[in-house]
Amino acid sequence: MSIVSSDPALSPLPRTPLRLAGGLPTKTGSKFIPRTSPATTGVRYLSASIQLTDLAPRVREFVEEHVKILRPANVHVCDGSSEENQSMVKLLQDIGRLKKLDKYENCYLAITSPEDVARVEKQTYVCTTKKEDSVPTPAPRVESVLGNWKDPQEMDKEMESKFQGSMEGRTMYVIPFSMGPLGSKLSKIGIQLTDSEYVVASMRIMTRMGRGVLDVLKDGSFVKCVHSVGYPLSEGQKDAEWPCNKKKLAIVQYPERNEIKSFGSGYGGNSLLGKKCFALRIASTIARDEGWLAEHMLILGLTNPQGVKKYIAAAFPSACGKTNMAMLTPTIPGWKAECVGDDIAWMRFNEEGRLMAINPENGFFGVAPGTNTGSNPNAMGTIFRNTIFTNVASTSDGGVFWEGLEKEVPADVSITSWLGTKNWEKLTDHEKKEKPAAHPNSRFCTPTSQCPVVDPDWEDPRGVPIDAILFGGRRPRTIPLVYEANSWNHGVFVGASMRSEATSAASDFKKGGLLHDPFAMRPFFGYNFSHYLQHWLRLQHTPGVQMPKIFHVNWFRKSDGKFIWPGFGDNIRVLDWIFRRCDGEDVAQSSPLGLIPKEGTINTEGLGPIDMASLFQMPKEELREEAAVMEDYFEKQLSGDIPAEVRQELEQFKGRVDAL
Numbered sequence: 001m002s003i004v005s006s007d008p009a010l011s012p013l014p015r016t017p018l019r020l021a022g023g024l025p026t027k028t029g030s031k032f033i034p035r036t037s038p039a040t041t042g043v044r045y046l047s048a049s050i051q052l053t054d055l056a057p058r059v060r061e062f063v064e065e066h067v068k069i070l071r072p073a074n075v076h077v078c079d080g081s082s083e084e085n086q087s088m089v090k091l092l093q094d095i096g097r098l099k100k101l102d103k104y105e106n107c108y109l110a111i112t113s114p115e116d117v118a119r120v121e122k123q124t125y126v127c128t129t130k131k132e133d134s135v136p137t138p139a140p141r142v143e144s145v146l147g148n149w150k151d152p153q154e155m156d157k158e159m160e161s162k163f164q165g166s167m168e169g170r171t172m173y174v175i176p177f178s179m180g181p182l183g184s185k186l187s188k189i190g191i192q193l194t195d196s197e198y199v200v201a202s203m204r205i206m207t208r209m210g211r212g213v214l215d216v217l218k219d220g221s222f223v224k225c226v227h228s229v230g231y232p233l234s235e236g237q238k239d240a241e242w243p244c245n246k247k248k249l250a251i252v253q254y255p256e257r258n259e260i261k262s263f264g265s266g267y268g269g270n271s272l273l274g275k276k277c278f279a280l281r282i283a284s285t286i287a288r289d290e291g292w293l294a295e296h297m298l299i300l301g302l303t304n305p306q307g308v309k310k311y312i313a314a315a316f317p318s319a320c321g322k323t324n325m326a327m328l329t330p331t332i333p334g335w336k337a338e339c340v341g342d343d344i345a346w347m348r349f350n351e352e353g354r355l356m357a358i359n360p361e362n363g364f365f366g367v368a369p370g371t372n373t374g375s376n377p378n379a380m381g382t383i384f385r386n387t388i389f390t391n392v393a394s395t396s397d398g399g400v401f402w403e404g405l406e407k408e409v410p411a412d413v414s415i416t417s418w419l420g421t422k423n424w425e426k427l428t429d430h431e432k433k434e435k436p437a438a439h440p441n442s443r444f445c446t447p448t449s450q451c452p453v454v455d456p457d458w459e460d461p462r463g464v465p466i467d468a469i470l471f472g473g474r475r476p477r478t479i480p481l482v483y484e485a486n487s488w489n490h491g492v493f494v495g496a497s498m499r500s501e502a503t504s505a506a507s508d509f510k511k512g513g514l515l516h517d518p519f520a521m522r523p524f525f526g527y528n529f530s531h532y533l534q535h536w537l538r539l540q541h542t543p544g545v546q547m548p549k550i551f552h553v554n555w556f557r558k559s560d561g562k563f564i565w566p567g568f569g570d571n572i573r574v575l576d577w578i579f580r581r582c583d584g585e586d587v588a589q590s591s592p593l594g595l596i597p598k599e600g601t602i603n604t605e606g607l608g609p610i611d612m613a614s615l616f617q618m619p620k621e622e623l624r625e626e627a628a629v630m631e632d633y634f635e636k637q638l639s640g641d642i643p644a645e646v647r648q649e650l651e652q653f654k655g656r657v658d659a660l
């Protein structure tokens with residue numbers, strides 16, 4: 001179908017373009033056709049290749065029920081076709097929400113409201129009948145930092161009042177999507193309602209979306225996702241450049257009902273509901289009940305110079321290096337790295353007891369700043385086709401710019417910052433620091449299939465076998481470059497003890513301080529963290545399973561304010577050691593934290609001078625402090641609910657530190 005139809009009766013117009021076509025200069029050459037007011041015609045179901053009557057009863061009921069609440073002017077069921085996408089992108093350009101980047105093929109730039117640039121954690125809720133199903137019970141007078149709970153009925157009331165009429169004057173899009181390869185036993189289906197065309201275009205990149213999903217779903221159950229930017233338009237009202245509703249923001253998960261409601265934000269992590277809301281919060285709860293894992297992890301295939309291949313999964317907090325590692329370019333000759341996924345892993349044991357992982361996503365929603373040919377050539381090879389950039393700077397030759405691309409932008413172009421500052425390149429260094437060209441959490445949204453090193457099996461419905469799980473974070477001190485957990489229980493303790501410097505991926509925290517981020521899941525737990533730990537501990541008792549080894553890495557150790565380790569492609573040197581440990585090579589020795597490389601067993605050939613000793617320094621006082629912080633955190637946050645195995649690992653760690 002086409003969104004912009006020449007037949008007025010079929011033309012699916014939100015009110016914005018009407019106003020654009022009428023009042024403003026026709027700079028875009030909009031072909032929008034005025035239509036009668038929804039108040040007089042009622043809701044219109046748009047001419048689409050999928051009609052309302054084509055929908056299975058459950059889907060149709062979901063749509064109709066919400067039309068009553070949201071009161072959109074139009075409804076459009078997305079078929080996922082390229083014609084539909086072209087019309088959507090055209091519409092977005094016409095209303096000024098996307099700008100075409102002429103330098104590249106089918107690439108666009110979106111600039112959000114400066115108030116809507118990252119996930120909001122304070123307004124993110126998990127609603128279960130019993131509070132302890134969502135969040136652990138902290139010690140008396142301690143506030144939980146492991147999620148926000150609200151009673152589902154109370155929240156329903158709040159959300160219903162927010163959603164009442166919130167799509168007035170807009171089109172409601174119905175997006176059927178699959179998380180995971182269409183039809184895989186490991187995949188799950190959701191249907192998202194949204195009033196944002198940006199979300200529709202982005203969901204088409206990030207998920208498998210459209211008609212095929214409805215065919216697979218039939219009349220089965222699905223995760224119900226409702227999203228509204230919360231900015232209804234009354235007759236004649238001018239639309240905002242980036243409609244959102246900061247005052248009424250709420251991102252709500254109902255794991256007991258497999259439902260998600262998101263109000264007030266158009267930013268990816270809050271509005272592309274397949275991602276964090278579904279693939280992590282809802283899915284982690286389903287995984288708990290079904291005996292598998294839904295984790296904030298990249299998945300990487302590694303082939304050594306002898307041709308042996310293993311897959312690893314790695315959990316690093318937001319903006320701590322998952323996308324970079326998922327596309328790593330090894331600097332040791334003979335190694336090959338192939339990407340399965342960069343953000344989320346769903347992992348389940350197969351009949352042979354192997355832990356098999358799929359990437360439930362279809363695209364990368366990656367951090368732009370820092371990405372360049374030196375740090376991540378494979379991302380650079382992915383993102384200049386069919387990509388939506390958000391909150392990056394633009395250049396006078398129709399390209400993009402962000403911090404890290406200084407050497408790759410032609411010298412004679414001028415730069416417009418994400419906030420609209422023209423000739424940004426002429427600012428002083430101080431001004432540039434104060435007002436970066438791109439927002440630090442600016443992102444590219446791009447198809448996984450375009451990655452030059454995408455793994456041949458990335459869409460294998462059976463998943464890929466995982467040999468090692470890595471945890472990591474930004475730790476300027478104390479934590480060595482790499483260590484191996486002594487056992488599965490110890491590995492769970494290592495994951496639970498993760499801390500990292502705060503980044504720009506969440507708007508609630510000041511950058512810099514060390515934050516607890518267990519399993520890199522703190523903002524994404526769909527259920528009580530204490531139960532989550534028990535679930536991880538329990539997995540090893542599944543009959544006949546082969547557990548992956550667990551490691552912790554730290555690329556971010558500093559000396560004199562500078563990173564000691566070169567990172568990026570050189571991380572293969574650490575992965576090489578991990579690979580050898582998976583093969584049982586005798587290259588490890590014990591330390592209080594876990595098993596560290598025996599001297600000389602990290603390949604540093606060709607690295608130039610590097611102070612390896614300082615990467616492994618573990619001063620006793622710092623380890624003591626580390627143990628004390630962990631103990632305090634567990635006791636305050638989990639109170640009486642610390643699993644015995646975790647408590648035991650903590651005691652053993654303290655013992656090892658004392659024995660130093």
Ligand SMILES: Nc1nc2c(ncn2[C@@H]2O[C@H](COP(=O)(O)OP(=O)(O)OP(=O)(O)O)[C@@H](O)[C@H]2O)c(=O)[nH]1
Nearest residue numbers: 318319320321322323324367369370505555567568
């Ligand atoms: N020093 C150093 N910086 C790195 C390394 N890997 C990634 N970074 C930087 O960390 C930032 C975020 O990296 P990403 O790979 O996008 O992080 P992510 O974990 O995928 O982030 P989310 O998409 O928010 O989950 C970028 O600015 C990178 O340049 C590394 O090995 N060393």
Ligand SMILES: O=C([O-])CC(=O)C(=O)O
Nearest residue numbers: 119268269276318343505
């Ligand atoms: O959710 C988002 O906004 C992006 C992301 O991957 C993260 O923050 O981990």
Ligand SMILES: [Mn+2]
Nearest residue numbers: 296318319343
């Ligand atoms: Mn992420």
